[in-house]
Amino acid sequence: MSVALTACGGSLPAAVPPLVLALPSPVALRPLAVSTAHIAPSDSFARSAALSSRPAESGRLTRALVAMSDGPDKDMLADARVTLTSSDGACVEVAPSLAEAPRWDFRAVPGGACTRAVLTATFTLGSWVKNATAALYIVRPKSLSVAAALHPPCSSSAAALYVLGCKGRVRQRAAFTASYELEADDAGYSRGGTVSLGHADVTLARANLKLLSGAVHEGVAAGGASFGVSLRGQSATHRLLISDDRLRLAESAASVAETVVTTRRVAVSATFSGRGVECTYSDWAVRGSLGTAIEDVASFSVASAYGGVLSVSADGTVTALATHWARASFSVTNACDASDVEHVSLFVNPAAGELDLGEASRAPLQAGSTLEVKLWWDLSGTFSGACARHPIEAIAAYLLYKSAELDATAARSSWAPHAGGTFQGTLQAVAQPFDSPTSDGAYDRWSKVVYADFVKSGFTGTSWSRMSPASVALAVRGGVRSGTVGLRLEVSCGGASHFLPSAEGATELPFTTGWSEVLPYQAAPPPPLQPRLP
16 A cells, blocks of 8 residues: 655655555364264165155254354354365265255265265465264164054953854954164263055065964964064064864943933944953944954843834844833843843833923933923924914913822923924913813823914924923922833814824823833833813
């Protein structure tokens, strides 16, 4: 740099002073960091896609820092002044420099024979040259093993597969699995997992075993059996015994829904034991994955006392035949031991046709010191039949009872067919009206719920389905254990009245304070009714 001074019209000689730039200079390398120090060649066992967890094939440098004499460290990732070399290029190849590595900086080479290699990174900043190294380990298989477990799952050993029960020749089934461990020269490295037996890299060898589905097999004949797995140079075999000895059906246990309205299927679990094995299987297993049928485990029967209420098919399907006022019962018999009989109780409460009474679940009439009776009806058939599709304009519901058994305390309506969830019309809900059935009839008291003048505000009286619009609360007389109530409807349409079920009949239902007990069903014709309607 040239400097000249001028003063008073004169000048002084020019001078060239020295200029020194104090720029930061490299002083040291920070330790290298890599994305992974454990890699494996693409064609190796450790890199097979059949493994649930596997090492990477390649990696990258994640830190390449130079400490400078002043200021922050210099980051030299992706810098051409960092070149790479490998101690064994036939085993681990490297990119020429960090600027020439678009996808990886180092990679395991297929066919390599080493177990580790050293990556050297050379940093060149002018005349300053330094090296940093990182150890890379080649991951290899440590073990491959095959195991068998009973299918469906059971805690007992699958060393031998036996025949189940006393019928047919249903053998126990086994599901096979393969697991592995990987290792490297780095003592702190450990990785393992399971092998996907369906992968194309895996070869299976079966002896005296039949494939059922997935990894589940059963024995073909009594004798030895084996299941082998081979994967990229590694193999393992599991051996087991197929036996014709039987495991006895030690116990069967049945359950069903608390209430059957139409049909329900009985769930049956089964316990097989013997030869040091004990396995309990669910209904799902008994009917499916175990290979048995329900008939191999249990048979079903209904005593004559309940034959009018329900039926049970050979496969354990319970069908409701009639409403029962208490619990009903059916029997489940161990298919291999006729003396092992289990009695299963349930409520049978199918929905009736036009008229019905009580709760929709458990026993319909659940009497104690009080009794709440819901009134049900479905007028769709009456509308299209007796009413000839004329709008139904009035409904009078009568709950009939005996004063020696019950005493009505309240009558309520919840029917709200009009806009805003309301009832618009004439409603009378009377627990104890002044009138009553004739004294010589089966009942001497009734409660009434009367609806009239409701065809308005968008409700046409032409759309009907099953509903429970009203209920009656009653007190049970002291000492009364059982009795009967009845329901009759008077429906007005087209200028005429129609009675359901008939002018002199009622839909009847017994009640008992022992409704939660198992009580026999007794079907009997209803007593004659001679009510006097107002």
